[in-house]
Amino acid sequence: MEITFETAEKLGLKKDEFEKIIQILGRTPNFAELSAYSVMWSEHCSYKNSIKWLKTLPREGSKLLVKAGEENAGLMDIGDGLGVVFKIESHNHPSAIEPFQGAATGVGGIHRDIFTMGARPVAALNSLRFGNLQNEKTKHLLSGIVHGIGHYGNCFGVPTVGGEIYFEDCYHTNPLVNAMSVGVVRIGDTVSATASGKGNPVFIAGSATGKDGMGGAAFASADITDNSVEDLPAVQVGDPFQEKKLLEACLEVVETGAVVGMQDMGAAGIICSTAETSAKGGVGMNIYLDKVPTRQRNMKAWELLLSESQERMLLVVKKGREKEVIDIFTKWDLPCSQIGEVTTGDELCFYMNDVLEVKIPAESLVLGGGAPVYERKYNVPAYTKKIKSFDSNKISIPDNLKSIAEKIIVLSNIASKKWIYHQYDSTVGTANLNTNEPSDAAVVAIKETSKALALTTDCNSRYVFADPYIGCMIAVGEAARNIVCSGGKPLGVTNCLNYGNPYDPEVYYQFVESIKGMTAACNKFDTPVTGGNVSFYNQSPSGPVYPTPTIGMVGLLEDASNKMTLDFKNEGDIIYVLGKSVNDINCSEYLHKICGVEFSPAPYFNLDEELRVHDTVSMLITKKLIESAHDISEGGLFVTLAESAFHRLLGFNVAQKSSIRKDAFWFGEAQGRVVATIKPENIKPFEASLTVPFEKIGTVTDRDIVIDKDNWGNIKDWFEKYDNAIGNYFKDYMPE
Numbered sequence: 001m002e003i004t005f006e007t008a009e010k011l012g013l014k015k016d017e018f019e020k021i022i023q024i025l026g027r028t029p030n031f032a033e034l035s036a037y038s039v040m041w042s043e044h045c046s047y048k049n050s051i052k053w054l055k056t057l058p059r060e061g062s063k064l065l066v067k068a069g070e071e072n073a074g075l076m077d078i079g080d081g082l083g084v085v086f087k088i089e090s091h092n093h094p095s096a097i098e099p100f101q102g103a104a105t106g107v108g109g110i111h112r113d114i115f116t117m118g119a120r121p122v123a124a125l126n127s128l129r130f131g132n133l134q135n136e137k138t139k140h141l142l143s144g145i146v147h148g149i150g151h152y153g154n155c156f157g158v159p160t161v162g163g164e165i166y167f168e169d170c171y172h173t174n175p176l177v178n179a180m181s182v183g184v185v186r187i188g189d190t191v192s193a194t195a196s197g198k199g200n201p202v203f204i205a206g207s208a209t210g211k212d213g214m215g216g217a218a219f220a221s222a223d224i225t226d227n228s229v230e231d232l233p234a235v236q237v238g239d240p241f242q243e244k245k246l247l248e249a250c251l252e253v254v255e256t257g258a259v260v261g262m263q264d265m266g267a268a269g270i271i272c273s274t275a276e277t278s279a280k281g282g283v284g285m286n287i288y289l290d291k292v293p294t295r296q297r298n299m300k301a302w303e304l305l306l307s308e309s310q311e312r313m314l315l316v317v318k319k320g321r322e323k324e325v326i327d328i329f330t331k332w333d334l335p336c337s338q339i340g341e342v343t344t345g346d347e348l349c350f351y352m353n354d355v356l357e358v359k360i361p362a363e364s365l366v367l368g369g370g371a372p373v374y375e376r377k378y379n380v381p382a383y384t385k386k387i388k389s390f391d392s393n394k395i396s397i398p399d400n401l402k403s404i405a406e407k408i409i410v411l412s413n414i415a416s417k418k419w420i421y422h423q424y425d426s427t428v429g430t431a432n433l434n435t436n437e438p439s440d441a442a443v444v445a446i447k448e449t450s451k452a453l454a455l456t457t458d459c460n461s462r463y464v465f466a467d468p469y470i471g472c473m474i475a476v477g478e479a480a481r482n483i484v485c486s487g488g489k490p491l492g493v494t495n496c497l498n499y500g501n502p503y504d505p506e507v508y509y510q511f512v513e514s515i516k517g518m519t520a521a522c523n524k525f526d527t528p529v530t531g532g533n534v535s536f537y538n539q540s541p542s543g544p545v546y547p548t549p550t551i552g553m554v555g556l557l558e559d560a561s562n563k564m565t566l567d568f569k570n571e572g573d574i575i576y577v578l579g580k581s582v583n584d585i586n587c588s589e590y591l592h593k594i595c596g597v598e599f600s601p602a603p604y605f606n607l608d609e610e611l612r613v614h615d616t617v618s619m620l621i622t623k624k625l626i627e628s629a630h631d632i633s634e635g636g637l638f639v640t641l642a643e644s645a646f647h648r649l650l651g652f653n654v655a656q657k658s659s660i661r662k663d664a665f666w667f668g669e670a671q672g673r674v675v676a677t678i679k680p681e682n683i684k685p686f687e688a689s690l691t692v693p694f695e696k697i698g699t700v701t702d703r704d705i706v707i708d709k710d711n712w713g714n715i716k717d718w719f720e721k722y723d724n725a726i727g728n729y730f731k732d733y734m735p736e
Contacts, residue, residue, distance in 0.1 A: 003028050011038035017372060024364045032302035032350075032358045036365065039268040039306055040275060043536050046371035049502040050534040053515045061528035063491055065187065069368070072113040072193055072264070074530020075185075076492050078556050080449050083187045085119040088127070088180035088457065088496045088552040090535035095177040099144025103177050104152040105238040105310050110181040111158060112264035115247045116313070118191045118254045119183030122431060123444045124153050126163040126179050127457040127496065127550040131172030133412045133729045138167070141175050142420075143735050149179070150423040155240035156247075160424035161432050162442030164457050167412040173540035178496040178533075180552045182455055184446060191254050193263040195277040195285065195316045195342050200260055202285055202340040203322075204270070205329050206246045207311040208295040211303055212237045242311040242334075249332040250313060256328070258321035265312040271305040271365070273314040274348055278362035279369050284347040287340035289357070301350060301357040316342060376502055378509035386599035387466055392585055395595055397661050402712050404594060405638050408667060409718060411593050414635045415725035437565045438647060440482035440631055445560055452563065454488030454555035460634065461546035466587050467602040468510045472517035472549050474602065474671055477610045478633060479553035480525045484614045485629040485674060487564040487621050488555030490525055493518075495532035495551055500544020502536045510547035518549060524607050525614075527553060564621050566630035567647035568677055573627055573700040575654060576686075577637065579613045579673035580606075580693045583660040589635050590667035604670035609692070613672050616692045620676065625686045627677045636667040638707075640675045642718060645705070651715045653706040654698030666707070 001007075008018040011034060021029055021037050029037065043049060059068045065083055066075035073087035091106025107124065114121045126149060131138040153160045158181070195202070253259055261281070263273040270292070278285050289304045299307075317325050322338065329336035343349075348365075350358040364370030398404050408414055426432050433443040433452060441456040458479040464471030480490045495518065500507040522529055532552075538545045557563060568575075584604040585591045591600055620626045632640045641652050656665045664670075677700060678686050687694070698706075705712040712718075 001031055003031060003034055008034055011035060012042060013038050017041060020372070024361065024370060032305060033360055035302045036271045036305055036358060036360060040271060040365040041371050045268055045272060046367050047534055048372045049374050049376055049536065050511065051367060051373055052375055053512055056515060057519055057529040058522045059528055061492065061526065064528050064530065068529055068531040072116050074492060074494055075117070075190065076530065076554070077187065078446070078451065080451070081187055082446065083185050084453060084554055085114050085117050085183040085185055086180065086494055086552065086554050087113050087531055088178055088494045088550065089533040090496050090498060091177045091179065092174065092498065092535055092538055095145050096174055099141050100148040101237055103145040103148030106177055106179045107149055107152040108238045108240065108243050108310055109266045110179045111156065111243065112266065114181045114183035115250055116193065116262055116264045117185065118189050118251065119185035120251060121158045121181050121183045122429065123182045123442065123455055124158050124160045124180065125442065125455055125457050125552065126160065127459065128163065128165040129171040129176035129461070129545070129548060130167050131169055133167055133726065135172065138172065139729065139733050140735065143730070143733070145175065145177055146420050146423050152238055152240045154425040156244050157428050159426045159428050159432050161426055161434065161444055162455055162457065165417055165420060166461065168462065168546060170543065170545045173542065174538045174545055176498050176538065176545065176548055178457070178498070178550045180457055180494065182453065182554060189254065191259055191262050193277055193280065194261040195281040195283050196260055197319070197342055198344050200319050200342045201317050201322055201338045202287065202342065203315045203317055203325060203336055204292055204339050205249070205313045205315060205336040206334055207239065207242050207309055208293040208335060209304060209307050209309045209312065210295045211299065211307060212309055238310045245332045245334055246311050246313060249329050249334055253325055253328050256324050258318050258324045260316040260318055263314045265314060267308065269305065269307045269309070275362045275365040277314065277316065278346065278348060279366045282346065284343040284345045284349070284362060285340050286343055287348065287350045289350055289352045291337055291339045293335045293337055301352045305350065305358065376508045377505050378512050379505045380509060381506040383599060387601055390597065390600040395585065395591070397663055401662060401666060401707065402710065404590065404667065405712070406721070407594055408589060408635050408639065409642060409722050410725040411589055412726060413589055414639055416723045417726060418723060419727040419730060433560065433563060438567060439486040439563060439565045441486040441488065441555065443486055443557065443563050450559055452557040452560035454483040454486045454557060456482045457550055457552050458482065459548055459550045461548040462592065463587050463602045464510070464514060464549060465546040466600060468513035468547055469517040470602040470605055472514040473521040473607060474605050475549060475551045476518055476521035476525065477605065477671060478631065479551045480527065480614060481631045481674070483553060483555035484617050485564060485566070485631050487562045488557045490527045490553055490555045492530045493522055493527045493551055493553050494530055495549060497532065497534045498538050498545065498548040498550065499536055500539040504544070507544050514547060514549045521607060524611055562621060564629050566628055566644055568644045568650045568652070568700045569627045571650060571700055571702045572680060573677040574680055574683060574696060575652060575698045575700060576676050576678065577673055577695045577697055578616060578676055578692055580609060581658045581660060581665060581695060582670045583664050584670040585664050585668045588667055588669040590663060603668070606672060610672040612692050613674060616690060617674055620689065623689065625678060625682050625689060627679060630675050632673040632675060634669060636669050638666045642722065644675060645715050646719045646722065649715050649719065651701035651704045652698060653701050655708050657695050657697060
């Protein structure tokens with residue numbers, strides 16, 4: 001077929017990109033070559049509209065062993081000769097079209113990034129966004145996505161230990177599905193995603209290749225529209241049992257020392273894995289596509305190159321050691337075929353039945369090489385005028401605080417997510433230390449050591465919408481606060497940056513300011529960014545989603561016995577608020593969902609004060625002066641107290657001491673605050689240790705909630721409302 005710009009445009013390439021391809025090749029590409037560039041230069045693979053700003057993120061740290069972009073995931077030193085490998089990625093568009101498989105393959109893909117490096121995955125987390133739960137479409141998407149995450153993770157045998165979920169109208173058409181995987185590896189036993197050594201054989205192992213996932217990278221680089229369902233073939237199909245075998249086989253193969261390099265086949269399939277490993281090693285490859293195991297007949301060269309069939313791995317093996325590798329994969333009942341060899345130079349040559357179908361310089365395809373890099377215009381969104389005009393004095397202070405609290409405790413963003421997380425296996429592997437003792441972050445034991453990992457995902461996207469700079473700092477701050485309140489020390493960050501169309505200057509402003517805020521916060525908390533994912537084009541005809549820079553953070557407990565939990569322990573314990581209480585209701589669930597105010601500034605946040613609170617909580621845990629610690633976040637102080645009381649069904653008798661407005665004190669979401677409880681005999685040493693503002697607000701009781709001397713009733717009644725609110729939406733729901 002004749003290749004013209006119109007052909008390139010249909011594949012998502014722009015005119016200057018098409019001309020650049022002709023210049024690189026010195027000729028007009030054929031359709032297979034053009035298809036290769038279309039996926040490799042898509043936003044999903046090339047980060048062409050984001051890499052300029054991503055490079056400004058802090059990427060240095062004393063514990064950092066692999067910097068952002070060097071490998072499939074970040075690697076940090078956790079002592080005892082061990083490293084933690086972690087990464088978060090999105091699978092938003094596929095999940096919007098086919099929720100079960102979209103979410104399932106997102107989980108599979110992120111786990112492959114971890115064991116591709118030779119690490120064993122030990123924990124999974126997620127961060128999800130949906131529209132209004134009263135809507136049938138939201139119920140369909142939520143039930144399918146949760147089923148997909150649970151199915152893949154449960155079958156694969158890695159516990160889902162934590163996550164977050166929010167419901168906002170802007171995610172109605174375009175939900176967000178961000179999956180995080182964390183693994184542990186012995187330092188020195190990792191394997192690189194690189195190719196080297198002329199004549200070294202190239203293998204493909206795992207599932208056979210089909211037409212599922214065709215052009216998935218390009219599909220993820222376009223807006224969701226009414227016609228997106230026509231792109232359903234772009235959604236991959238996963239097999240968690242196949243991936244479990246692939247995991248074990250790959251880790252066993254790495255132990256032999258026969259592997260030069262290994263790369264999973266995720267976005268863009270064979271073309272991506274061969275291009276990235278070759279470009280990194282400064283070599284080329286001859287690949288014989290007719291040797292690729294297939295599950296569909298008569299697949300064309302471009303289909304084999306672009307297929308995103310799951311559970312596949314590319315391996316470069318030391319010449320002469322092929323049998324060792326084949327034998328291991330055969331033992332695990334997995335196909336393993338030599339499909340080519342490493343060559344000198346930098347060209348990728350793909351043959352089909354001895355006919356040269358594609359000849360492309362590897363470096364020209366990849367991020368950091370020939371892939372385009374753009375600098376987009378950006379400007380302050382028009383809606384910020386509405387935010388700046390907000391006046392909290394125009395919001396009447398409610399007379400009946402109890403009625404407000406009863407509405408807040410059942411809001412979808414506040415209520416228990418039990419209906420969701422009960423579908424996930426959180427105990428497989430027996431390392432989850434939060435099974436019976438909840439803490440702000442997930443805590444996972446590192447087997448054969450006394451250490452544990454603290455893991456969390458955090459981002460309140462409404463805060464980021466209100467102020468991308470401050471909102472993203474808050475996301476990092478809350479992640480670090482959750483780890484500190486669990487007894488850990490924050491180590492590093494992986495991010496999943498979900499935004500609308502980057503060609504919209506207002507969307508790009510949100511992205512740029514978020515990066516600046518993340519940089520400031522990560523520098524303050526000494527948590528370098530180890531890598532992550534950018535997901536643009538998260539919007540529908542009704543507009544973009546809230547800017548959602550999800551922060552995945554990993555922390556370390558040197559001694560797992562120092563783990564701190566969030567639950568009240570004993571009747572009579574004293575309740576304190578650590579951190580400054582301020583007159584602030586901005587962006588709170590109370591203001592947004594109860595008062596109906598859509599536009600307000602981000603809540604109060606001060607980076608220096610936040611760090612001081614973290615240091616104080618860490619000190620109190622080390623000195624064993626506190627019984628519980630729980631950060632104040634969505635829903636404000638009342639919700640934090642209630643969540644701390646629910647686990648043991650204890651009550652609390654508390655009263656406001658400060659002079660700020662009552663709704664701000666109980667329901668405001670000003671940052672940098674923690675609720676802590678202590679034994680009565682520890683009051684003097686506890687208060688003497690504090691160097692941050694604090695208030696003693698009351699005591700833990702046996703049963704009732706008492707607020708400012710007003711009895712609000714039995715804790716059990718409140719717990720039942722909280723515990724069943726989301727499940728009640730699905731009582732009569734029948735999935736299609």
